[in-house]
Amino acid sequence: MEQALKPIGTRLVVNRRGSTVWDVRTTAGRYAVKVGRPVPETDEHPGQDWTGVAPAREAAILQSLQAFSVYGTWEYGTWNVQPWHAGTDLYELWKPHRSGEIGIAFDLTPALACATKIASLHDSGWVHGDIQPAHCIVGADNTAAIIDLALAQGGLLPNTLEFPYPGCLVHYESPEISRSILETGTAVPTTASDVYAFGASLFISATGWRHVEYPDDAPRAVQRKAVATVPHRPVTIPGMFGKLVEAMLSPVPGDRPTSHEVCSILACAIDAAG
Ligand SMILES: Nc1ncnc2c1ncn2[C@@H]1O[C@H](COP(=O)(O)OP(=O)(O)O)[C@@H](O)[C@H]1O
Ligand SMILES: [Mg+2]
Incomplete structure (x- = not known):
């Protein structure tokens, strides 16, 4: 020390x-x-x-x-x-893809590394509650860390450290979480809302688009209203990866893949590309 x-x-x-x-x-x-x-x-x-x-x-x-x-x-x-977890976040890492600088297929290995960490967090009984590209750090050797666990839910903590879940960054918030925050001021994040947030993170990192369209300067309640009521943008990413992101962004939590299924599908897509 x-x-x-x-x-x-x-x-x-x-x-x-x-x-x-x-x-x-x-x-x-x-x-x-x-x-x-x-x-x-x-x-x-x-x-x-x-x-x-x-x-x-x-x-x-x-x-x-x-x-x-x-x-x-x-x-x-x-x-x-x-x-400190040395590395680059997912959004930064995929910048060359977004700007069209490199015409090669996506390297999904960093996404799988992040998905694996999310799945093991879920296995340990915790939900992250604030998944976003900036919280997905990938190191040089393709090891990932999912940072900022401040809003995670799962285990028992001292009462003095508890506060109602305030929702996450709206750009990654699932419709059911947005709806609940609007109606009650708080929500219960789930493994399915983590999968949605990771899907929205993959989508924006790959394309530069937010999952749902709303004006940049809209107040947060207006953004949440859009997330809760407007269908997400069409996922135009081709192939198995695009199908996966689409399923992760399903408005029905039970229709989304689990974090382990996300890992398996990413591994399949990597195999198919290799
Ligand atoms: N353990 C860590 N390893 C590497 N970078 C970190 C770490 N913790 C925070 N950071 C960096 O600081 C930024 C803000 O940290 P974060 O934990 O998200 O806090 P907050 O959202 O409360 O400001 C992150 O996006 C990341 O760039
Ligand atoms: Mg943060």
């Missing part, structure tokens, strides 16, 4: 309302340091307190999954330290 407290390089990764993340190199290793605080109310957005608790909650979940993490409190909220 003493080594971990001696940073030899610190880089600010994100600093947004409610959350700041640093990439910290120490002689003992590379860590992500996350600091959370409540988001105050503005004219456009209601405030939210959960962002203050999120780092501690995530660390407790990492610990229950036997991953290293430490956490604590500071004046305005909580913080955590966790291992």
